[in-house]
Every structure is written in structure tokens, then in C-alpha cells.
Amino acid sequence: MMRLRLCITAFLALLPVWLSAQTPQEKEAFSRIVSSTTGMKTMTADFAETKHLKMLSDDVVQSGKLWYKAPSCMRWEYGRDFYGVLSPKSAYMVKAGKRDGALTRGFSQTGKMVTGLISNLSDNLKDYKVSYAKEGGDLKITAVPTSPRMKGMVDCVVMMFDISTCLIKSFEIQNNAGYTLITFSNVKRNAEIDSQLFN
Numbered sequence: 001m002m003r004l005r006l007c008i009t010a011f012l013a014l015l016p017v018w019l020s021a022q023t024p025q026e027k028e029a030f031s032r033i034v035s036s037t038t039g040m041k042t043m044t045a046d047f048a049e050t051k052h053l054k055m056l057s058d059d060v061v062q063s064g065k066l067w068y069k070a071p072s073c074m075r076w077e078y079g080r081d082f083y084g085v086l087s088p089k090s091a092y093m094v095k096a097g098k099r100d101g102a103l104t105r106g107f108s109q110t111g112k113m114v115t116g117l118i119s120n121l122s123d124n125l126k127d128y129k130v131s132y133a134k135e136g137g138d139l140k141i142t143a144v145p146t147s148p149r150m151k152g153m154v155d156c157v158v159m160m161f162d163i164s165t166c167l168i169k170s171f172e173i174q175n176n177a178g179y180t181l182i183t184f185s186n187v188k189r190n191a192e193i194d195s196q197l198f199n
Contacts, residue, residue, distance in 0.1 A: 016069050022132065029139045029163045036166035037121045041191045044066040045168075045184040047062060053178040066184070073198040074115050076107070082170050086111040109153065110173070117143065118168055128157070142171045 017087040022030075044067050049059040064078040075085035084093040084107040091108035095098045128143035135188065143157045158172040170183045 003127050013111060023134070026132060026134050026139065027199070028143070029134065029161075033141075033161045033163075033166045034121045037119050040119050041190050043118065043187065043189055044191060045187040046191065047185075048183050050181045051178070052181075055177070067193055068118065069193050069195070071117055072112070072115050073195075074111055075197045076111065082173050084111065085198055086115065113150075113154070113157070113173075114147075114171065117159065118171065129148060134163070137163055139171060152191065 020073065023194050044065070045196045046063070047066050049061070051062075053060075062078050064076065064083075066077075066099045067075040069191035072088055074086040075083060078140075079177045081097050084103070085091070085100045086108065091104060091111060093107045095103060103154075106171050123141060127147050128145055130141065130143050132139055141161065143155075143159070145154055153175065155174045155176065158170075158174065160169040161167065162169055167187045167189065168184055169187075172179055172181045172183065
């Protein structure tokens with residue numbers, strides 16, 4: 001436990017965070033959330049996804065179920081015939097019962113970013129310039145990518161965490177084409193998950 005605290009303290013000192021604006025309560029909440037994500041082995045949640053693209057007049061709204069298993073397995077399911085699977089060995093999207101190559105490319109990139117940022121923040125925020133602020137009972141964390149490769153895909157990622165439970169509430173990806181907002185409900189941590197979901 002002491003070692004974990006020292007690692008988190010060192011991490012916070014080295015992060016490119018704009019600390020001057022943060023209150024002691026915000027710093028403490030951020031530290032607890034980082035610590036909590038480090039210990040997360042699995043997560044399940046229902047989600048609602050809103051995709052807003054500047055080129056479309058209407059938003060695309062979908063919902064489904066997420067399964068995550070550390071360190072990098074994820075199943076993102078809109079329905080039995082429309083889902084994506086990410087694992088260390090592969091990434092693919094299935095639509096109408098068939099693998100879809102075009103959807104798979106986008107899902108692979110986005111999936112790796114999502115799994116990296118909903119868990120083990122102490123390791124995965126190193127490639128971002130980070131700021132955070134308390135909003136009611138939530139902590140809003142804004143992560144701006146610093147690598148040229150990521151900058152081409154994402155302007156920033158905005159995450160909302162419940163301060164009392166340290167559970168993620170929403171995840172928003174912003175870029176020059178628009179944004180994708182994912183809100184989570186019925187979030188459960190460290191429950192048993194069947195590994196067959198990620199095959």
C-alpha cells in the first residue's frame with residue numbers, strides 16, 4: 001500500500017498537469033480516482049452513445065453493454081449481431097453477423113484508447129496533458145494528447161468520474177469532425193467475467 005501511494009505521489013508530481021488552478025479537494029479526488037483505476041481488474045456497464053458529426057444534421061444515438069478485463073480486453077456490444085471485441089491478439093467488429101473491415105479499423109484505435117483511459121490512469125495519462133476540476137459530486141478530467149499520432153485523431157478526451165465511488169460516468173472524444181459522448185450506467189467493478197466474451 002505504501003509503495004502504491006509513493007508511486008501515485010511521484011506520478012502526480014511528474015504529470016504535466018496545470019496544478020495551479022486545482023484545489024486541495026480536487027487534488028485529493030484525482031489521486032483517489034487514479035489509485036482506484038490502478039486496482040481495477042474488470043468492469044461491466046450499460047452505455048448510451050451519442051455521435052455528433054458536423055456533416056450530419058442528426059446525431060447518431062445507440063446503446064449497449066460494455067465488458068472490460070484488465071489489461072486490454074474489451075467487448076463493446078450494441079446487440080447480438082453488432083459488437084466489437086478487443087484483445088491483445090486481435091480486434092474486430094461484427095455487424096449483421098459478419099466481420100466488417102472498415103468498422104474494425106476505427107474500433108481498434110478507439111478501443112485501445114478507451115481501455116487505456118478507463119483503467120490504470122497512472123500509466124496511461126503519460127501521453128496526455130491533463131487538467132481536472134470538480135463539478136458538483138463529479139471530477140471532470142480533460143486529457144489532451146501530446147503525441148503527433150494521437151493529435152491527428154483526437155483533440156481531447158473528457159472523462160467524468162463520481163468522486164464518492166471513483167467510478168467513471170462518461171467518456172467524450174472530441175475531434176475536428178465532432179464528438180462522441182458515451183455515458184455509463186450500472187457500472188460494476190471487479191465482478192467475474194467470462195473470458196469467452198473476448199474470443
